[in-house]
Amino acid sequence: MEYDVKKEARKQYFAYFKIWFILAAVLLVVAIGFFVKSNMNKAEGRTNHSAPEQRVYDNADVLTDQEEADLEAYIALAEEHIRCDLVLVTISTPVEGPEIEGMGYRYTDWDRNMRDLADDFYDENGFGYNASFEGDGALLLDNWYEGQAGTWLSTSGRVYEEMGTIEINECLDDVYRYIESNPYQAYKEYVDYIANLLSPKKNMLAFMALIPGCLFISLVVALIFIAVKLHNKEGKVTVVPSTYTDGSAVYNVREDRFIRNHVSSRRIPRNTSSGGGGGGSHSRGGSHRSSSGASHGGGGRRR
Amino acid sequence: MIFKCKNCGGNVVYSPEHKQMHCPYCDSQESQERAMEECDKSFCPNCGGEITVEEHTSALQCKYCDHYIILNDRVEGEYLPKKIIPFKLSKEMVKKSLRERFKKATFAPTDFLSEVRLNSMVGEYVPFFMYDYDVNCTYNAEGIKVRTWTTGDVQHTETSYYDVIRDMNINYRDIPVDASVKMPDNVMDLLEPYNYGEFVEFKPEYMSGFTAEKYNMESDTVEFRASDKMAASASSILRSSVNGYSRLNERNKNFSIRNKVNNYNLLPTWKYLYTYNDKLYPFYVNGQTGKIVGSVPVSKTKVLAYGATLFVLLNVILIAGSYIITSLGII
Numbered sequence: 294m295e296y297d298v299k300k301e302a303r304k305q306y307f308a309y310f311k312i313w314f315i316l317a318a319v320l321l322v323v324a325i326g327f328f329v330k331s332n333m334n335k336a337e338g339r340t341n342h343s344a345p346e347q348r349v350y351d352n353a354d355v356l357t358d359q360e361e362a363d364l365e366a367y368i369a370l371a372e373e374h375i376r377c378d379l380v381l382v383t384i385s386t387p388v389e390g391p392e393i394e395g396m397g398y399r400y401t402d403w404d405r406n407m408r409d410l411a412d413d414f415y416d417e418n419g420f421g422y423n424a425s426f427e428g429d430g431a432l433l434l435d436n437w438y439e440g441q442a443g444t445w446l447s448t449s450g451r452v453y454e455e456m457g458t459i460e461i462n463e464c465l466d467d468v469y470r471y472i473e474s475n476p477y478q479a480y481k482e483y484v485d486y487i488a489n490l491l492s493p494k495k496n497m498l499a500f501m502a503l504i505p506g507c508l509f510i511s512l513v514v515a516l517i518f519i520a521v522k523l524h525n526k527e528g529k530v531t532v533v534p535s536t537y538t539d540g541s542a543v544y545n546v547r548e549d550r551f552i553r554n555h556v557s558s559r560r561i562p563r564n565t566s567s568g569g570g571g572g573g574s575h576s577r578g579g580s581h582r583s584s585s586g587a588s589h590g591g592g593g594r595r596r
Numbered sequence: 597m598i599f600k601c602k603n604c605g606g607n608v609v610y611s612p613e614h615k616q617m618h619c620p621y622c623d624s625q626e627s628q629e630r631a632m633e634e635c636d637k638s639f640c641p642n643c644g645g646e647i648t649v650e651e652h653t654s655a656l657q658c659k660y661c662d663h664y665i666i667l668n669d670r671v672e673g674e675y676l677p678k679k680i681i682p683f684k685l686s687k688e689m690v691k692k693s694l695r696e697r698f699k700k701a702t703f704a705p706t707d708f709l710s711e712v713r714l715n716s717m718v719g720e721y722v723p724f725f726m727y728d729y730d731v732n733c734t735y736n737a738e739g740i741k742v743r744t745w746t747t748g749d750v751q752h753t754e755t756s757y758y759d760v761i762r763d764m765n766i767n768y769r770d771i772p773v774d775a776s777v778k779m780p781d782n783v784m785d786l787l788e789p790y791n792y793g794e795f796v797e798f799k800p801e802y803m804s805g806f807t808a809e810k811y812n813m814e815s816d817t818v819e820f821r822a823s824d825k826m827a828a829s830a831s832s833i834l835r836s837s838v839n840g841y842s843r844l845n846e847r848n849k850n851f852s853i854r855n856k857v858n859n860y861n862l863l864p865t866w867k868y869l870y871t872y873n874d875k876l877y878p879f880y881v882n883g884q885t886g887k888i889v890g891s892v893p894v895s896k897t898k899v900l901a902y903g904a905t906l907f908v909l910l911n912v913i914l915i916a917g918s919y920i921i922t923s924l925g926i927i
Binding site: 298301302305306309310313314316317320321323324327328331496497499500503504506507508510511512514515516518519522523528529530531532534535536537538539540541542543544545546547548549550551552553554555556557558559560561 | 703707746757762763828829887898902905914917
């Protein structure tokens with residue numbers, strides 16, 4: 294059989310890039326899968342129909358009717374965008390101290406009782422964009438009771454996954470910036486923070502930001518590959534100075550005679566400098582289960 | 597002359613695998629006898645086919661009957677080599693080591709390591725002059741040592757001067773220089789060193805199965821290369837005996853050759869002449885140690901195709917990977 298150079302070249306080429314082709318194909322298929330899935334979700338719409346339509350429960354009456362209506366509309370827009378339920382509850386109720394006796398609280402401290410109130414309200418109403426149990430969503434419980442005022446953010450589903458201690462604190466910071474002067478603006482901040490954090494555009498933007506890096510890395514690697522492969526020397530010198538000597542050198546004279554020396558001195562200019570630094574650490578709290586058994590995350594603080 | 601097999605009449609050749617004479621026709625060992633001593637350098641003494649004998653050729657293969665012809669007048673008298681290192685590596689062994697060495701040469705033309713091309717390899721004995729030198733070297737230099745240290749805020753620098761004197765005797769044996777016009781000097785230098793322990797007295801039998809040249813450059817013409825090699829080596833050895841100086845100002849260095857001998861010997865090389873895009877890429881392989889010397893040709897098409905493919909595939913992998921990672925919300 295005659296030697297077919299082109300056929301052989303093709304064979305070598307495919308053999309060389311076999312693993313690369315397979316890897317690229319697999320990743321491409323997975324990426325396309327993700328793409329299709331995210332588009333299907335968008336078309337799907339809400340899957341939990343048992344939750345109430347209402348999102349703003351202004352029991353403490355800190356908002357005007359107009360503000361409540363505006364906030365409902367504002368939340369509705371955000372929900373459609375991020376596919377999570379965002380609930381706001383204001384109360385003016387004691388959650389600690391002697392006043393709470395007989396009110397049915399499980400605990401005696403502010404933190405845990407606020408947490409229970411928030412989690413239970415979310416679970417009992419069956420909130421959650423995709424499911425009524427552990428569905429995607431968040432609930433902001435704002436307590437205006439004199440001396441016990443404070444806010445608790447309860448997270449669930451995807452919101453729980455996305456929000457660690459840092460994010461929860463950031464969200465609460467945003468809320469507290471306005472809470473005393475303009476509660477309506479404060480609650481909008483809560484909606485905005487979560488809407489931004491969970492925005493599907495955020496993933497897309499993060500992805501877009503990586504593309505120039507991908508192009509650059511590929512280019513550099515391809516160029517290095519070519520450079521390495523092109524680097525070929527005719528041959529290394531394998532002769533050493535002693536290759537052709539017969540025995541070692543015989544020294545008739547081998548002398549290093551000291552003649553003279555001198556010493557010079559100079560003063561070294563000195564610099565003084567100082568440095569310092571500091572650091573901190575952050576920790577993230579774990580999740581907990583509410584009385585209904587649903588897993589929530591969250592956090593809160595007093596004003 | 598041609599070495600004929602006493603048993604079958606075939607052409608007996610020296611076999612590196614068997615390390616003796618071998619008849620490839622009937623598989624006999626050491627069955628050779630000299631025949632057809634005369635050759636008119638125009639026709640094969642065996643089959644009468646036309647042969648091309650170049651000016652310095654001393655052994656060749658007839659392209660019609662494949663017999664190896666050794667030209668008596670070019671291996672005798674003044675052209676009788678003193679010693680020879682017989683081929684230790686056969687064509688098959690060299691093919692294997694070429695394939696091994698260049699298997700990562702991705703951009704080499706596709707047929708570079710093909711059976712057909714590699715089979716064109718020829719084993720050739722190259723004529724060498726080898727020089728023995730007994731040398732006396734004298735050397736004188738000013739050596740300067742600088743030492744610095746610090747006490748408190750003051751830095752001290754001490755500079756010491758020495759008179760460095762060396763007088764050294766050193767002997768060199770068999771510094772090789774090829775005595776062939778057509779062999780590139782730098783390539784021959786790179787093929788070194790040969791293991792001289794395997795030198796044997798010359799016999800024409802070792803040439804059967806290979807091609808060869810008689811020396812075609814005079815010893816006086818090529819000797820400078822040997823003395824240069826000697827001087828470079830002696831300088832390097834001298835220099836290694838001078839240590840610990842920050843600076844050396846050389847005043848005098850002299851090599852005087854007290855005794856000199858030169859010999860004419862043959863050394864084995866495999867030659868693979870690869871032509872690509874009308875350009876010749878010669879490869880030489882040391883027929884004893886297997887050291888390979890030569891630059892692999894580069895196929896520009898392959899560089900482009902492989903570079904572009906890698907670029908595209910890497911992009912697909914990285915971009916698809918980034919999409920997956922961002923979709924999962926890891927970043």
